[in-house]
Amino acid sequence: MTDTPSGTPSGGAADRRGLARTVLLAALGAGALVFLMVLAASVRQTPGVGGVLTGIVTGLFAGLLVAGAGAWGAMRLVARPAAVPDTAIGGELVQTLAQVLGEIEAMRIDMVRQATARARWRIPLCVVGVLLLWLVGRLGDDPGDFVDLLQLLAFGALVGWGWAEFAIRDQYRRLYRDRVLPLLAARFGAINYRQSTLPDLGKLTAEHVFGDCDSVVSENEFVGTHRGLPIDIVDLTLTKGSGDDVRQIFTGLLVTVELPRALRGTTAVIADGDMFSEARDWMTGNSRARVRIEDPEFEKAYQVYGTDQIAARALLTPAFIERFRALAALSWAGQPLALVADNRLTLAIPRIGHSLFEPPSFREPAASRAALATLYNDIVEVFATVDTVIDLDQAARGVAASHDAVPGAIAGSAPSSNR
Amino acid sequence: MWVLIAVAVAVLYFWYAAIVTRRNRVAEALAGIGVQLNLRHDLIPNLLAAARRFMEHETMLFESVTALRTAATNQPAGTAARFAAENELEAGLGRLMAVAENYPALKSDGSMIEAQRGMVEAETNIAAARRFYNSAVGDLRNATQIFPGSLLAGLAGAATPSPFFEAPAEAVAPVDAARLLR
Numbered sequence: 001m002t003d004t005p006s007g008t009p010s011g012g013a014a015d016r017r018g019l020a021r022t023v024l025l026a027a028l029g030a031g032a033l034v035f036l037m038v039l040a041a042s043v044r045q046t047p048g049v050g051g052v053l054t055g056i057v058t059g060l061f062a063g064l065l066v067a068g069a070g071a072w073g074a075m076r077l078v079a080r081p082a083a084v085p086d087t088a089i090g091g092e093l094v095q096t097l098a099q100v101l102g103e104i105e106a107m108r109i110d111m112v113r114q115a116t117a118r119a120r121w122r123i124p125l126c127v128v129g130v131l132l133l134w135l136v137g138r139l140g141d142d143p144g145d146f147v148d149l150l151q152l153l154a155f156g157a158l159v160g161w162g163w164a165e166f167a168i169r170d171q172y173r174r175l176y177r178d179r180v181l182p183l184l185a186a187r188f189g190a191i192n193y194r195q196s197t198l199p200d201l202g203k204l205t206a207e208h209v210f211g212d213c214d215s216v217v218s219e220n221e222f223v224g225t226h227r228g229l230p231i232d233i234v235d236l237t238l239t240k241g242s243g244d245d246v247r248q249i250f251t252g253l254l255v256t257v258e259l260p261r262a263l264r265g266t267t268a269v270i271a272d273g274d275m276f277s278e279a280r281d282w283m284t285g286n287s288r289a290r291v292r293i294e295d296p297e298f299e300k301a302y303q304v305y306g307t308d309q310i311a312a313r314a315l316l317t318p319a320f321i322e323r324f325r326a327l328a329a330l331s332w333a334g335q336p337l338a339l340v341a342d343n344r345l346t347l348a349i350p351r352i353g354h355s356l357f358e359p360p361s362f363r364e365p366a367a368s369r370a371a372l373a374t375l376y377n378d379i380v381e382v383f384a385t386v387d388t389v390i391d392l393d394q395a396a397r398g399v400a401a402s403h404d405a406v407p408g409a410i411a412g413s414a415p416s417s418n419r
Numbered sequence: 420m421w422v423l424i425a426v427a428v429a430v431l432y433f434w435y436a437a438i439v440t441r442r443n444r445v446a447e448a449l450a451g452i453g454v455q456l457n458l459r460h461d462l463i464p465n466l467l468a469a470a471r472r473f474m475e476h477e478t479m480l481f482e483s484v485t486a487l488r489t490a491a492t493n494q495p496a497g498t499a500a501r502f503a504a505e506n507e508l509e510a511g512l513g514r515l516m517a518v519a520e521n522y523p524a525l526k527s528d529g530s531m532i533e534a535q536r537g538m539v540e541a542e543t544n545i546a547a548a549r550r551f552y553n554s555a556v557g558d559l560r561n562a563t564q565i566f567p568g569s570l571l572a573g574l575a576g577a578a579t580p581s582p583f584f585e586a587p588a589e590a591v592a593p594v595d596a597a598r599l600l601r
Contacts, residue, residue, distance in 0.1 A: 309448070313548075
């Protein structure tokens with residue numbers, strides 16, 4: 001619903017709501033009509049209880065389908081129109097990166113030409129292949145009919161199209177990222193973008209921040225110095241299982257910041273452990289121990305383990321805990337997890353929503369204002385997250401969160417919030 | 420009958436073991452506070468040396484902090500007298516930091532920034548050690564004050580409940596904003 005500044009629905013929104021109500025009522029009426037027609041037809045075709053029951057089931061299905069379609073249409077009418085993205089930064093980027101975008105555009109046109117050339121013979125080849133399969137099937141005991149043939153032809157064409165297109169599409173995505181993202185990243189300071197090397201998750205898995213996984217995918221990485229601290233950001237997807245039984249155990253950002261202080265030992269903030277984890281650690285000689293935090297809400301959501309009780313509490317001050325929880329409240333973030341080993345703070349922040357750093361399709365012009373604005377905003381969002389992570393540390397040390405790297409202000413001798 | 424007795428003995432033994440473990444945890448936490456306080460003592464000379472170069476007229480303040488440090492060091496570790504002396508020292512350091520605010524050149528001095536960063540870290544660790552201690556004391560009290568822990572506390576050497584650490588009176592006193600803003 002679009003509201004006017006005064007809070008009353010605007011005329012356009014009121015019109016749409018009225019129309020949506022009409023569509024919904026009409027769809028419900030049509031659904032009821034379809035139900036009755038199917039029921040009557042079924043009874044006429046098969047008189048008796050069997051015909052009635054079949055008519056009810058089939059009629060309900062068909063009627064609900066019609067009503068559902070109407071409800072969907074009504075919802076689309078009422079839904080708030082998608083916000084028009086601010087492409088002003090995209091316009092500025094198109095001008096600034098004109099040379100690189102021009103080079104990418106030349107390569108893109110060549111790639112489109114290649115894809116089209118491939119499609120010209122790969123799609124027909126696949127179609128002929130499935131046609132032969134269908135003909136061979138006709139010779140068997142259960143020959144396929146023409147509906148099967150149509151389905152097979154559509155499937156064959158789809159496979160041929162994918163065969164012609166996917167490899168080139170991936171090649172273009174890589175090219176676009178490798179050429180454009182370093183330039184965008186450089187606008188945020190001493191930051192470099194590179195194709196991600198798979199991060200070493202051994203420590204994170206050993207400390208139960210992540211469960212065991214079978215596959216690790218990471219495409220993008222930003223490294224450099226932000227607010228005077230060395231940082232590393234990778235997007236990460238972890239999956240478990242194979243074949244049809246694949247489940248995603250994590251997708252999001254892995255942010256590592258080297259803190260300007262030495263924290264002893266290892267502290268892990270994990271979502272939950274199992275009831276035998278302490279016994280297992282004891283048996284395997286793992287020296288970590290449960291750290292009970294005084295915040296009941298935090299204790300309910302997380303379990304903290306550490307090799308040094310004092311170091312763990314020096315990190316998990318009330319201010320840190322408050323901001324850590326605030327991180328989870330971000331619109332796109334799930335419940336974050338953390339690992340601190342010596343002076344390296346690693347935060348795993350699950351991501352909800354669209355994929356990050358997606359370049360435009362290679363069927364669209366390279367100098368797309370909207371695509372560039374989206375890429376830029378993705379980086380802005382990631383660095384806002386990094387700022388929050390750095391603020392977490394500064395909050396823990398009782399340092400005023402400023403964007404200066406060195407905490408130079410003379411504060412009271414002790415952060416009173418820690419007591 | 421024998422099974423019930425065996426179960427009761429086992430329960431009592433495990434409860435006793437839990438009390439001893441928690442008593443030792445309290446001792447460990449207390450020692451942890453001591454270690455952190457000693458680290459703070461080690462940092463104070465650096466802080467004073469850095470400040471003295473800019474705050475020549477604050478001799479009394481330096482002497483007061485030095486005397487408080489000596490007094491704290493002379494008290495036996497883990498005693499109430501030691502903690503009282505440490506609280507005094509903390510208040511003295513707070514006064515020093517407040518006066519240092521009046522010396523802009525000092526605030527931007529590299530060695531002072533470094534000394535102050537060390538002090539902030541030390542104070543954070545002291546606060547963490549105190550929280551660990553309070554958590555350990557809470558666990559021990561639960562184990563000794565809930566039946567049958569109350570019967571076993573004396574046997575396990577935890578008859579006298581350890582006190583919680585409480586912030587010094589100055590830290591919890593209400594702030595008179597009107598006086599500060601005058």
